[in-house]
Amino acid sequence: EPEVTQTPSHQVTQMGQEVILRCVPISNHLYFYWYRQILGQKVEFLVSFYNNEISEKSEIFDDQFSVERPDGSNFTLKIRSTKLEDSAMYFCASSGGTSYTGELFFGEGSRLTVL
């Protein structure tokens, strides 16, 4: 069964360092997403990506964040200068639909710990 895969599963970094989280969405999907979940809180939307550009982003997704699809399979989230409050689980997701009916398939998440 096709699945979304994320690496690393856990990353520990020092405040101010750059972090890149990687995702391989399901191959025939068209929409890609990053969400984050601070421990014990709800899942928050960061950004969606379609046709090689950002289609929507939330207020959380400020200039410290960027996304890229460097090749035909990977989808990355970069945090330029991490802050303590960036500590969270980051989920990548993909969707095959171009309407509101298709569910998002989530990866298992990358836990980021900023010290």
Added chain:
Amino acid sequence: AQKITQTQPGMFVQEKEAVTLDCTYDTSDQSYGLFWYKQPSSGEMIFLIYQGSYDEQNATEGRYSLNFQKARKSANLVISASQLGDSAMYFCAMREPRSAGYALNFGKGTSLLVTP
């Protein structure tokens, strides 16, 4: 403004009993989609069930059903015959067509504990 409201932070249910997890939503769109996801302690997000705003029948997927009351803007998840493995966080989510990126907006979740 809160789009998705889940008023039950935590619920208990005995094994083999049915349980209803509440979800209300706020939208001015006529077309939208409603989703439920399960998040076990291992952390992954598992899709459970989908309801479209124009679907006349309540969605069902195995032991999961969605009690959709459009006029009340509620989309409650019903789990029948609860199992110990159903213990998890449950998130209600909505997608609106006005969302350019078709993003899902999630509620705060309900923690369900199934007891023997």
